[in-house]
Structure formats: C-alpha cells, structure tokens
Amino acid sequence: MDKLYIIKIGGQVIDQPEKLKAFLKDFAAVPGKKMLVHGGGKLATQMAEQMQVPQQMVEGRRITDAATLKIVTMVYAGYINKNIVAALQSFACNALGLSGADGNAVLAHKRTGAKMDYGFAGDVDQVNAPLLSSLLHQDITPVLAPITHDGKGQLLNTNADTLSQEAATALSRFFEVHLLYTFEKPGVLMDTGDEASVIPIMDPARYEAMKKNDLVFAGMIPKLDNAFHALDRGVNRIVIGQAEALPDLITGKKGTSIVHGNQ
C-alpha cells in the first residue's frame, strides 16, 4: 500500500500568515501522497464580533447557531481553505479544497442527545474514502475544511481533530496512513513545563501507566485517547508535534509517535 500523510493544522498556525506560509511550503515538499485538514483560527471569532453575532464556547467547541454557521462556512470553507489552496498551488502542490458537501466527501449528522444544544454541529458518519483516494491517485492533494453536510442540504460545523481522525481511519483501507497532528507544543511532554521533555514514542502500555500516575496533561487526554482509537481502527502511526517541525515529524526525528504496542 502507498503511504499517505494526513496532516492537521490548527488555528495557532492559521492565525499567523508568515508561519502558515512556511508551514505550507514544508507541506508542499512532503514527498508522495498527502492530505491537509485545517481548523479555524481566530478569524471566525473576529468576523462574528464585527458582525455583532455573539459567540458561545463550551469545552472548546463553538455553539453553532445559524448566524455562526454562516460565518464559519465563509471563513473555514471560503477564506481559509481557498487561501491555503492558492498558496499550495504556488508551491507546485496541486491542492484541491473540499468541504464535506463537495463530492459528498464527509457526511455527518447534527449532534443530538447531548446535554447541551451545540446547534449546527456535525458528528461524522462517513468519509468518502473512494473519492479522496481517487483524487490522491490523480496526484491531487485534498485540503479538507471542517464544514460537513447531512445529505439533506444542511451544512454542519465539525471539529477538525475528529475530522482528521475519521478521514485517517476511512483511508486506511486504501493507504498506509500516517496521521500528523500539529499544534503549539513539540510533542507529548513528560513535564508540561519543559519543552525538552518530549516523549518520542508512546504505546498503549506506556500511556496507561502514565495516566495511572497522573503524568498526562489533562488537555492531552482526549487527543491521545483519539489517537489510540485511530490505531485500533487501522491507522499506521500518529504523530503529535509542532507545525514548524513538519519535515522532522515526517521522518520521526521530532514529535511524539503513537504506535501499536508491538512496534
């Protein structure tokens, strides 16, 4: 099977044009098949302020009312997605931006039954792996925005971390998938105050031991739980690290690689 790198970038990089440009240049240079999933950043919040649409966040997730959905659709699937695609094209990477509605790339449903009403928040039902695989085999690099649809005409706001993971597991049928989460830290840290304390390799046994001894920073637990879940669902390797270190995350020189116990 061909290797496929699925790389997620978050808001910290998106909000800084120079950092974003440098990251996209590195991304364009990643050899072989690759795909980018991006989050939002502060622009949606700024737009909402400018348009006087009050924003409510619960546990890091935006409550997506109709006015907010309009804004995130414009910002994520429009402004951010198209600027990323145009920049990648300038670096000779044949990128093609997709929301979940495009080619039915990601089908989701409106989140229901939660204690909270998240509004137009979408939980992923299905990633169209044959479409993405077909694009990848045409040497096209999909750039996925965190906007999905329900198949009935409704767009939905979807968490980009979850979206990356769902794409990675779906594409594991077709590729040897390496899923890279880039964020502000250089990896999973042994000591949250010490950026030099990156744990290079983490497997289920080590993770369980660390959790038991309260050695895992609470904010990392959902990310790590998701990562191990993705391994169970066929993803080959998950790497967590800094966007600036992308080339070294690819080779495994930097970041934390999350792997099966038998590796």
Next chain:
Amino acid sequence: MDKLYIIKIGGQVIDQPEKLKAFLKDFAAVPGKKMLVHGGGKLATQMAEQMQVPQQMVEGRRITDAATLKIVTMVYAGYINKNIVAALQSFACNALGLSGADGNAVLAHKRTGAKMDYGFAGDVDQVNAPLLSSLLHQDITPVLAPITHDGKGQLLNTNADTLSQEAATALSRFFEVHLLYTFEKPGVLMDTGDEASVIPIMDPARYEAMKKNDLVFAGMIPKLDNAFHALDRGVNRIVIGQAEALPDLITGKKGTSIVHGNQ
C-alpha cells in the same frame, strides 16, 4: 462526443432562497453531464456594508481591493458555493464546488493596463479542461465559483459570465458544449418592453442586421458579442433565458438559442 450543459446562474436567483432551491432542483434533474457556474449576488455587498468596507462599482464590475477580495472569497467560494453544493447533494446530484485555485481549475492574471485599476480582478488565462473533464467522467458535477488564482498564491475576483464562456470554450475539446446563461428576462427580446417578444433563434446574420438597425438593447450587446465569440471558439449552442424556465431552455422550447449561421 458527450453533451455537456454549462449553466450560469446570476445574482437575481442566488438572492432568493426559494427561487434558488427550485432552480437547483431543476438543475439536478438535467440529464447527463452538467456543470454550474455561479455569480455573486447582494450578499457580498451586504457583508461589505456590515463590515464597513466601502464598495466601488465601475461598469457593473466591482473594484476589488484587498478587503473586498476577502469578502468575495468568503461569500462566493465559501457561503454561496457550499450552500449550492449541499443543496444539490440533497437532490442526488453529486456536486463538487471549485474555486479557480482548486486543482488549478482556472488560472488568471490580475487585470492591468486598463484605464481603471480594478484591484484584484482576474482575467482568465486558462481553464483546466482535463481536470473538469475527469471529474465529469466520474459523474461529478463541478460547481464553479467566480474566484480564480494567478498560480503565485494570489486569489482574484473574476466575472462569472466570462468564466462560464472560458470554461465552455475550453471544454469544447472534450464535449459538445451547450452553454446556458440564465438571467431575469425570458431571452433576447425584439421589444424590450414586451416579454413575449423573445427571439427564439439568433444567428450572426440576424444579429448584425439587428445591431445595424439599433434593435438590440445596449445591455445585451456584450453578452451577445461574447456568445458569438464562444461559438467561433467551438461551443455548440448558447441559450439565454430565465432561470425559472431551465427545463425548457435545455430542450430549446424557451429562451433564445444562439447558433452558427449554417444551423
């Protein structure tokens, strides 16, 4: 060669949700290969007002400064494009939205040398017919937003009428292209005050005679000149008519069909 319908919808329909929905339902029902090109509508102007970005129009074209480019990218390639795509998906049409940057679909250059500085306005250099043709052969319906790129990372605002025509001529190498411009009138009228005076068929000889006798409404002249130019460049037929009459425009029962003299 397979038939391909390239259908352009303008702002009048886009601004009216119920009309747009009805149009998209009709569009989804067009048999065979088809592609949609959409314009902007009033939402960009409303957004600009809300965000206090002053807008300047010259001869029906928006002067695209950096702040306006940001707005039209959000509105055209984001909000309008993704809502159209989601609606088409709900009507079982496998739509996929594209800006010109996506897959390098439409390469353009910043308009220079004009008497006016149009800002980030793009004139089309090349439509990526192999990409569009490949999508069409995968039974995907491209939905093209009037945002292009220059290959150097710059997005550009492009007139949707011109974009439709450039796409139609480029795709004429691969398909028998029927280009439909939908607008507010039922076709080219003999008498602008009488909507029943639609000219069903127009060829170059008739057009020249009408122009000589001042029988063509001035606002139609650029549209018609473009239409005849497109025929010269390989497009099979051009139809001008009302969005509400789409099924009858397809069959030729309504609207004005613009054809070669020998047909």
